[in-house]
Amino acid sequence: MTDASLAAVLRAKGLRLTAQRQLVLEAVHELGHATPDQVHAKVAEVAAGVNITTVYRTLELLEELGLVTHAHLTHGAPTFHPVGEAQHVHLVCQNCAEVSELPSAFLAPLAESLDREHGFLLDIGHVALFGICAGCGDNRG
Amino acid sequence: MTDASLAAVLRAKGLRLTAQRQLVLEAVHELGHATPDQVHAKVAEVAAGVNITTVYRTLELLEELGLVTHAHLTHGAPTFHPVGEAQHVHLVCQNCAEVSELPSAFLAPLAESLDREHGFLLDIGHVALFGICAGCGDNRG
């Protein structure tokens, strides 16, 4: 279905379905959230010849097509993940760098009050919350 | 007072108080949240000779000393701001790139439920919320 919808969206814009595009989209789905570099590595497992440049171009394209989005999780590294799955918030542990996910419903009250009190429309999927995760925080008091 | 505490913290670690370090810290205070480049520009207004390398090194040092922190606001650009002032949350508009601040109290309920339900200790000052600001959102329905 991933490939089918990719083909459809591409065709609708007069663009072409290529092996590279399928592989990049698959990699993003399999990795969950990954940097361009990680996507490239994943793709390279199957097709070693694919260039990092192509990965960048393809991620940008897939984002325009609405098939993936990116968020800014760790230091300067944009990470890409599939659209269409349930929206989620990213929790980034500053100690172990572990990224976990939270249903976006968790931010619904915040989103509502931001809108009501500040007129700010929160883009929930793009949010990353930093802090110390349960595992690392166990060492406290 | 800034300089005094800087001097004290430095001395406590056997490090030296230099004009560059004072200037970088002052710039961070004056700018609120700024990229290394912006800090460099601000410092250059007073002391043109200060090298961007020194700004990077000094920001890193000041962060270790607990005098400034950084957050990831826009695409890949870390921005630094002083510690000690009231903690605040950053609201970043994806349309006009405007960054506004919100008292951290706004996230207190969220922080509490994150801790209670997920054992996650939120670092409020590091949080950036993305979305569409009031000004840009006015054009909606």
Place this chain on the structure above:
DNA sequence: CTAAGTGCAAAGGTTTTGCAAGTAG
């Protein structure tokens, strides 16, 4: 066929590093 897509290499921008000269303490 023909235009879109790819790989390669090189450019662009930002951040880091090595080292000799400068300077706070």
Place this chain on the structure above:
DNA sequence: CTACTTGCAAAACCTTTGCACTTAG
């Protein structure tokens, strides 16, 4: 004096761009 700091230049990174070759449709 001593060793911490700085400035400079070069390296290391990540991302983007130009161009000729390849290939989907």
